Amino acid sequence: MPVAPSSGRSVFPTDDRHFAGYLPFGAELISNELADHDLVVVVGAPVFTCYPYLPSRLVPRGTQLVLVSDDPDEIARAPLGDALLADPGLALAALAAEAQSRDETTRPLPPDKGPPTAPQPSGGGRPSPAEVFAVLGPALPERLRVTNESPSNLPDFHTYVPLTFAPCGYLTTPNGGLGYGLPAGVGAALADPGTPVLAVVGEGSLQYTGQALWTAAQHGAPVVTLVVRNDEYDILKAYGDFQQVDGAPGLDLPGLDTVAYAQSYGVPGSRVDGGPDAVRDAVLEALHEALRGGGPALIEAPVDRSVPSLV
Numbered sequence: 563m564p565v566a567p568s569s570g571r572s573v574f575p576t577d578d579r580h581f582a583g584y585l586p587f588g589a590e591l592i593s594n595e596l597a598d599h600d601l602v603v604v605v606g607a608p609v610f611t612c613y614p615y616l617p618s619r620l621v622p623r624g625t626q627l628v629l630v631s632d633d634p635d636e637i638a639r640a641p642l643g644d645a646l647l648a649d650p651g652l653a654l655a656a657l658a659a660e661a662q663s664r665d666e667t668t669r670p671l672p673p674d675k676g677p678p679t680a681p682q683p684s685g686g687g688r689p690s691p692a693e694v695f696a697v698l699g700p701a702l703p704e705r706l707r708v709t710n711e712s713p714s715n716l717p718d719f720h721t722y723v724p725l726t727f728a729p730c731g732y733l734t735t736p737n738g739g740l741g742y743g744l745p746a747g748v749g750a751a752l753a754d755p756g757t758p759v760l761a762v763v764g765e766g767s768l769q770y771t772g773q774a775l776w777t778a779a780q781h782g783a784p785v786v787t788l789v790v791r792n793d794e795y796d797i798l799k800a801y802g803d804f805q806q807v808d809g810a811p812g813l814d815l816p817g818l819d820t821v822a823y824a825q826s827y828g829v830p831g832s833r834v835d836g837g838p839d840a841v842r843d844a845v846l847e848a849l850h851e852a853l854r855g856g857g858p859a860l861i862e863a864p865v866d867r868s869v870p871s872l873v
């Protein structure tokens with residue numbers, strides 16, 4: 563079972579043998595990924611959110627698509643396929659019961675994928691985001707909510723950070739609009755203070771709703787903000803490359819001091835220059851402290867400035 567492109571929630575435990583990864587964002591890439599399938603059932607998600615624009619059918623000709631949704635507007639928006647207006651949970655339960663009642667050979671479990679391959683060392687003075695996530699991800703506690711608003715690192719984040727806690731164990735913006743992640747994490751921590759939150763955010767995205775740090779400080783919310791700092795709007799540089807635009811202005815972010823910024827809102831912060839192991843230790847310590855009533859903290863982790871390819 564793959565997760566719909568740009569899903570705002572974790573809908574399936576990523577350590578399950580049936581988890582088939584995240585669908586890419588661009589139409590052509592999605593279509594290629596689904597090419598081997600006769601039937602695609604989209605459950606409780608749009609068909610499909612796409613970015614960037616890559617003109618293509620969403621599924622190959624010959625592949626049937628059915629949307630199951632309780633949202634008539636979503637059904638009206640679906641650009642192709644058939645739709646069933648129904649509660650997705652009830653519909654899936656009915657489908658599972660029907661499948662079990664059939665006397666057919668059960669499909670074997672998909673092969674165990676094993677752990678992801680280790681990232682290439684960045685080669686520069688700073689680690690890559692992948693190197694940080696590869697060390698941090700497996701060390702994170704099971705009972706943890708995670709939010710992500712660090713756009714250029716999303717594929718690395720998904721590769722190395724297991725998302726297994728439910729319900730709403732993972733929160734992110736489904737449409738790319740910045741400013742949701744940190745407030746969502748603070749709100750979740752206030753609603754459920756027994757579950758700490760790790761809010762992963764780019765230093766650019768932090769500027770959109772950083773005031774949430776003040777709310778976290780005032781209420782002692784157990785939220786640890788991890789700023790993945792690359793000193794630029796990395797994903798927009800990637801978009802510039804994709805559109806073959808050279809030298810778009812305003813995409814460098816030198817001189818932001820996110821530690822001082824957090825402190826100005828009453829949240830203690832520290833910059834961790836010691837590489838992935840040091841970042842992991844600092845995050846785990848801060849999560850531990852937060853759960854013991856120590857309140858929020860911010861950790862800034864410098865990473866290298868490599869611009870990822872968008873497609």
Ligand SMILES: Cc1ncc(C[n+]2csc(CCOP(=O)(O)OP(=O)(O)O)c2C)c(N)n1
Pocket residue numbers: 711712713714715738739740741763764765766767768770792794795796797798
């Ligand atoms: C409300 C809003 N304003 C502007 C944008 C455009 N935008 C998309 S990503 C991005 C930069 C994010 O920078 P950063 O958080 O540092 O992450 P990076 O791309 O470096 O990983 C911007 C400005 C947006 N998506 N939403």
